[in-house]
Amino acid sequence: MTIHPSSSPSLSPSPARSPLRIGLLGSYGGRNTGDEAILMCVLSCLRAHRPDARLVVLSRDAAHTRTHQPEADEVVDWEGVPQKPLLDTLAGLDLLVLGGGGILYDGEARRYMRLVNAAHERGVPTFAYAVGAGPLREGDDREAVRTVLPEMTDVVVRDEESRLVLEEVGVDRELTVTADPALLLTPEPFTEQMMRQEGLPTDTRLIGMSVREPGRAAEKLDEDDYHALLADVAEFLARRLDAHVVFVPMERQDVRHAHGVLSRMSAPDLGRILHNSYSPGEILGFMSHLDMVVGMRLHVVIFAALAGLPVLPLPYSGKVFDFARRTGAPALVGVAREQAGLLLAEVDRLWDEFPRRRADLTTRVRGLQGLSRETCARCGFLLDSIDGGAAGPQRTADLHLHDVVTPSAP
Known part of the structure; x- marks a missing residue:
């Protein structure tokens, strides 16, 4: 619609949107070099798509993450802490990114799914970033994965093994297979x-x-x-x-x-x-x-x-x-x-x-690096939908992937 100056002589500029707050939840701060490599690559992806975004890492050891992950704007402990501040942090996010890496296995999957479900209850979209799954044999973990994962906005797994595990558990939704995020890591000199x-x-x-x-x-x-x-x-x-x-x-x-x-x-x-x-x-x-x-x-x-x-x-x-x-x-x-x-x-x-x-x-x-970039691109499309892209500026807790991006074949 064209607005003519004569019919609207005093147009106020649209208020500037606040930068997105994007949370990252994974096995971070556990002092595992592979998990830290994944976090570096996911942070780099998000920063490339949204240079002004506020990147909030939920960590097992906030002090370690603050020291070793300079791209993170905020770091929040999520283990052994009072629940209300943690839930308030989730409520203030525009997107929660789960993973990547192998986090959906017995004894751990239920804990991650509990936080993802809490994000859903607070209207926060969620994105599974090339996660790994298995083994999943314990009933509580299987039930948590089976009920929470289908409610996520998009679920990307890093390998066929993970897709087979999730399908066997009974996850009823589309699962896209890409590759491990750490395939995009940049080497540093070892002198x-x-x-x-x-x-x-x-x-x-x-x-x-x-x-x-x-x-x-x-x-x-x-x-x-x-x-x-x-x-x-x-x-x-x-x-x-x-x-x-x-x-x-x-x-x-x-x-x-x-x-x-x-x-x-x-x-x-x-x-x-x-x-x-x-x-x-x-x-x-x-x-x-x-x-x-x-x-x-x-x-x-x-x-x-x-x-x-x-x-x-x-x-x-x-x-x-x-x-x-x-x-x-x-x-x-x-x-x-x-x-x-x-x-x-x-x-x-x-x-x-x-x-x-x-x-x-x-x-x-x-070829695997190309698949890793696809995960990043899918997350970018979702971010576009949240802050005024394809789906408009409203919250998108109930947004499904087909509203955001046409899935590519794994």
């Missing part, structure tokens, strides 16, 4: 001085290795069994390639398990453990010093693939198996001592054949 401080040789090959603790997300691991298996692999690589093995901890508990593997090696002097604290970007930068990676931690495997290294994922869970499949890496069926012969044969073949596989890995990783 020669850092190498010297870690006592790492610079005149020999270095093989990266990642171990982890058994637990709910890795419930099938037998500690003694896989320590012995990885000791066999480390010994083989050190001698086969005239190399040193460097253990890359992603959590504090990983250091103990790295020592467990070293203690079973007949030549532990050929192994080292990174002891200092590094940012996710620096760990990604460290990959440039390595010649090969054998990894249990998903994000060590992701970082190795980003660096274009030959990488053998050790699939203790579906998410690692799924990433191995998507990158064309050898996809073993488990981590058990009786599989030592198969594992050694695979790692030997990987080293010999990688020059021919390199171009294929590069192509596959670029």
